[in-house]
Amino acid sequence: MSERQVEIEVLRYNPEKDKEPYFQRYSVTCREEWVVLDALNHIKETIDPTLSYRWSCHMAVCGSCGMMVNGEPKLACKSFLRDYPGLIRVEPLRHFPVERDLVTVIDDFVAKLARVKPYLIPKEPKDVAAGEYRQTPAQLKRYKQFTLCINCMLCYAACPEYGLIPQYIGPAALSLAHRWNEDSRDGGREQRQEELAATEGVWECSFVGACSEVCPEHVDPAAAIQQVKIKSTIDWYTEHLMPWRNK
Amino acid sequence: MAEQIGRRPHVRPITSEWIFRHPRYLRYLVREFSCLFIGAWTLMLVCALGRLSEGPQAWAAFLEGLKSPVIVAFHLVTLAFALYHSYTWFQLTPKALPLQLGDDFLPDGVIAGAHFGAWAVLSAAVLYLAGAF
Amino acid sequence: MARSNKPIVWGPFAAGGTLTAFLTPALVLLTLLAALGHAPDLLAYERLHAFAGHWLAKLAFAGVVFLSLWSAAHRLRITCYDLGLRADTLVAIVVYAVALAGTGGAVLYLARI
Numbered sequence A: 001m002s003e004r005q006v007e008i009e010v011l012r013y014n015p016e017k018d019k020e021p022y023f024q025r026y027s028v029t030c031r032e033e034w035v036v037l038d039a040l041n042h043i044k045e046t047i048d049p050t051l052s053y054r055w056s057c058h059m060a061v062c063g064s065c066g067m068m069v070n071g072e073p074k075l076a077c078k079s080f081l082r083d084y085p086g087l088i089r090v091e092p093l094r095h096f097p098v099e100r101d102l103v104t105v106i107d108d109f110v111a112k113l114a115r116v117k118p119y120l121i122p123k124e125p126k127d128v129a130a131g132e133y134r135q136t137p138a139q140l141k142r143y144k145q146f147t148l149c150i151n152c153m154l155c156y157a158a159c160p161e162y163g164l165i166p167q168y169i170g171p172a173a174l175s176l177a178h179r180w181n182e183d184s185r186d187g188g189r190e191q192r193q194e195e196l197a198a199t200e201g202v203w204e205c206s207f208v209g210a211c212s213e214v215c216p217e218h219v220d221p222a223a224a225i226q227q228v229k230i231k232s233t234i235d236w237y238t239e240h241l242m243p244w245r246n247k
Numbered sequence B: 001m002a003e004q005i006g007r008r009p010h011v012r013p014i015t016s017e018w019i020f021r022h023p024r025y026l027r028y029l030v031r032e033f034s035c036l037f038i039g040a041w042t043l044m045l046v047c048a049l050g051r052l053s054e055g056p057q058a059w060a061a062f063l064e065g066l067k068s069p070v071i072v073a074f075h076l077v078t079l080a081f082a083l084y085h086s087y088t089w090f091q092l093t094p095k096a097l098p099l100q101l102g103d104d105f106l107p108d109g110v111i112a113g114a115h116f117g118a119w120a121v122l123s124a125a126v127l128y129l130a131g132a133f
Numbered sequence C: 001m002a003r004s005n006k007p008i009v010w011g012p013f014a015a016g017g018t019l020t021a022f023l024t025p026a027l028v029l030l031t032l033l034a035a036l037g038h039a040p041d042l043l044a045y046e047r048l049h050a051f052a053g054h055w056l057a058k059l060a061f062a063g064v065v066f067l068s069l070w071s072a073a074h075r076l077r078i079t080c081y082d083l084g085l086r087a088d089t090l091v092a093i094v095v096y097a098v099a100l101a102g103t104g105g106a107v108l109y110l111a112r113i
Helices: A036-047 A107-115 A137-148 A154-158 A160-164 A171-181 A189-196 A210-214 A221-241 B016-020 B023-054 B056-066 B069-096 B108-129 C006-035 C045-053 C055-082 C088-112
Strands: A003-012 A022-031 A066-069 A072-075 A088-092 A098-100
Touching (some): A003 A036, A022 A036, A036 A088, A066 A154, A137 A171, A154 A171, A160 B016, A160 C055, A171 A189, A171 A210, A171 A221, A189 A221, A210 A221, A210 B023, A221 C006, B016 B023, B023 B069, B023 C006, B023 C045, B023 C088, B056 C006, B056 C045, B069 B108, B069 C006, B108 C006, C006 C055, C045 C055, C055 C088
Parallel strands (some): A003 A088
Antiparallel strands (some): A003 A022, A066 A072
């Protein structure tokens, strides 16, 4: 197997020692078929054990290793060195505070995800003895795409509105809420609307579409958000123009 | 027992550099800037209505006033921006209005294609009825 | 979180964006032809005046002007924020006022035709 000498520039930041983040360059002997994560692991194992970063599955299903690779939000385990012929610059995922090196503070996303209630809220209470929910293939396909989210937060790094407006709930949380709204078993749309239809919900989105472009699982959060906007708009107009229909 | 490490998360400042981080952000701004030219052209339409309401001489003066290289250039730029707006709008429509027929969703290309088709027919009709050809 | 009233401004924006996507290129081409000295038949005074005299055409003109100006205004508002102009409320008031003023002007002129 062939090898390649790769120059990697990584953002370093130790909160106890450094005033500001800085870039550190490593020269790493890599195998040609490696991904950026392999290179980072090789650095940590053989050159610099102090380098900190999150990773787990190494196969693009856990969502842990999101980082900026040459300015683009990518999963490090899905960024092939062969696609980066020159210098590779690795930074923590944009729009999140830097905890240390490539580790970001993800509390904001986790809090926002919880706020949209991304779990089944049954239409009416159902006893286990009553049996399973039944769902046709059509009902499943309706929301299936939005279930693929691995919470990697690349969409938050890509979204300029989230960068400009920190209170914006953001693509992944909004599309996960939509995933439950579209699930035939679910009856929680009204509850979720409190968050989705707020200003910080779908209304900060200007359909840049970057979120869908960088999503490694092809969830298409941008589509989910526009669909929620349209439904919310129809809701608003029926509520205000036909008040007799309100419950 | 491990010591509590001092946390001091670093917040990276937000500047307008995001615009240049990838071509898609520039394309987004081009799309958004179409509003300036479409808006300006529409305001010109309002002026046209004003001249039309003032009588034949005012209208003739308006038409004469259009015949300048600056106005022609403005129209060419506006036409380009308007076409880009149409193109991007139709490409995005299937995302906002997906159509599930049976089990599967209609492919995005079909919905967008139908919009382009309708646009072509409508534009041809408008131009024909206006006597452009 | 309180539900936003954004739909008030977004509804006409979406309608206007759709309308301008379908109609504006052809209309711009008409006035471009006029600017090039080959004004289409409809732009002759007698024909256009007669056309615009019909109440249905007036309604259509007013609708096209309102929706086109509104969607342009809304987009401009968003873009200003994207480019770093943070005074959103002020920008919103200015852009929507221009859209409404343009619409008002159009309605006034159309009433005189």
